[in-house]
Amino acid sequence: MAKLPPYTSTGEYIWHYTYRFICGLIFLFLILPILIVLPLSFNVEPYFSFTPGMLSFDPAAFSLRWYEDILRNGMAAPDEPLSWAWFSDTWNNGQWMRAIRNSFFIGICATLLSTALGTLAAIGLSRSEMPYRRMVMSILISPMIVPLVITAAGMFFFYSRIQLSQTYLGVIMAHAVLGTPFVIITVTATLVGFDKSLVRAANSLGAGPITTFRRVQMPLIIPGVVSGGLFAFITSFDEVVAVLFLASPEQRTIPRQMWSGIREQISPTILAVATLLVILSIILLTVLELLRRRSERLRGITPS
């Protein structure tokens, strides 16, 4: 850490370290709840709390049974020996497995839809010729702001009328709408730093608008597009209100399954799933950080 200058008074020394200590506590507040689910998910007992055995690091107090439960829950014959039949059973009948499949399917479809539409719109919005720019932008960002219950209730009404509720398409559309604001914000942010003269240079060298977009603009904004896409994906992956209103049991996603898990039978299986989700978010965060560095490198900004 930076050395304090020699003229620092005793009071300032004390304050400096008290301040660091307070900040440390706030960081603990931020991170501890996420880390605490990790050890708890290995609990051998069906409780949400640390057992005396866990605190004394007794190996018998830890187990992987809740991770197995993710696979087994809902299976037709969970106690069969491991074989292809067992795996196809868990793949087809496992409650959590279906939720995981649904989450990825809906998330990927919604991400593709919202990234494609959102990127195009962000490019249009960043042009100065766009009429009513401010108003259009505020409408396109509003899905992020409007309370989810209102959005979900509205969609429930409207989609039921056009036979879209309780279908995959309905959930995907809802999630795509909720994800687009993130794509617009991140892509617009990369376009703000975009040097317009590059486009003119490409044009003057004889490139058509499509070639310019593909060869000049796209490589520079791609980090923004990908991080927007990641945001859209995590939004869909984490979304539960729209699923509560729009989905039938067939379209249950991971958060929906966790929701009923918390409300009905609290079992550490939820904690095991939570641990896996934390690992997933660490992976996504790493990807995002790498993208940011790449983007900085492309623009010639060196980290200080």
Next chain:
Amino acid sequence: MAITDVNSSAEMPITAADGTPLKKKLAQALFRSRVRAVGLVLPLFAFVMASFVIPILALMWQGVYNDTFASYTPNLTQQLAKWDGVSTPSEEMFAALVTDLKTAREDKTIGRIATRVNQELPGTRSLFTSSARKVKKAAPPYAESMMKIDKDWGNLEVWQAMKLTSQSLTPGFYATALDSKYTVDQGFVSQVENRQIYVKLFWRTLLISGTVMLLCLLLGYPVAYLLATLPLRYSNLLMIMVLLPFWTSLLVRTTAWIAILQSQGVVNDLLVWIGITGDESRFSLIYNMTGTIVAMTHILLPFMILPLYSVMKTIPPSYMRAARSLGATPTRAFLKVYMPQTIPGVGAGGLLVFILAIGYYITPALVGGQDGQLISNMIAYHMQKSLNWSLAAALGGILLAGVLLLYWAYDRIIGIDNMKLG
């Protein structure tokens, strides 16, 4: 063409290579690029309109328009429209009632009619369902024979409730959402004391959101300051501690708080172990307002830290040094020089947290218990349990109006272009 001087350009405009005036050419080019920009935005705009804006408008329409009663009891509705609302119901009205009850029984729509009137005047459900069963016995004079089936048909209140429900376009749901009642004869009157729940709930929502916002500011400001003033090597590492919760599923974080705060949870275990509290007198930290506030503060804290950080990052550290070298104490330099420059960040973070908190649903539903519920939970309740969709729409309309007002303020003060993520 040679360079034209100013005088001759009035008669002979500058032209492009193909002979069209340059002005026209420019207008064409501008028009084309404008069309291109609109064309790029249009697909998403249409998509958002169709799958987001129109559904919400349709929901809002439900809040003022409910034609359940009018569409299932056409004759009665006609008669009720003629009625003044205070005189004794006429024989024609009773006759229309009998006809409509008979059809409703055949079409099995009586349940919906009964539910709708019951929303207006609770306790009348069985009057409709049981009368519909016996209505085939009714014979002229209908007033007398209906009264024999159930003497409640002589009750003026029932008829007034029916008159109100027969009006499809009604301010009644918004009145209910504001703890008041729309009546036939007196206009709006306030609801009886023990049934006033919604205004209180709106206030509680504002109170909880305000508390969460203040707590986020209190916890977020020092952290953002630390991140902005540390060398990038350290701050990038510490930033992970902010971003990881931001990227972690909402349900994971809520689950974690249940594990921490429940009566057998980590915090209580620790307090018992230290000896602050006995094993029998564990604190109830969850399934109440405390649980909602703690969990929501944790979830929304990154939304406060990130805008604060991006504003603080732009403040040159030399300002503080200048203030110090001119004789200001550290406190004074901070309060007079540094803090005023962070106000945009405080505004952005505070408004964002408040807007998001006011519409929160998941966390209060899971850890809020009885007194930690917000208005969104009530909307969900009316959507899914009581099935009073029009009331849900009216409550939602009020909430939406508040949120849009804040959103407008956010756009005015900070500008949505300046919203940053991660």
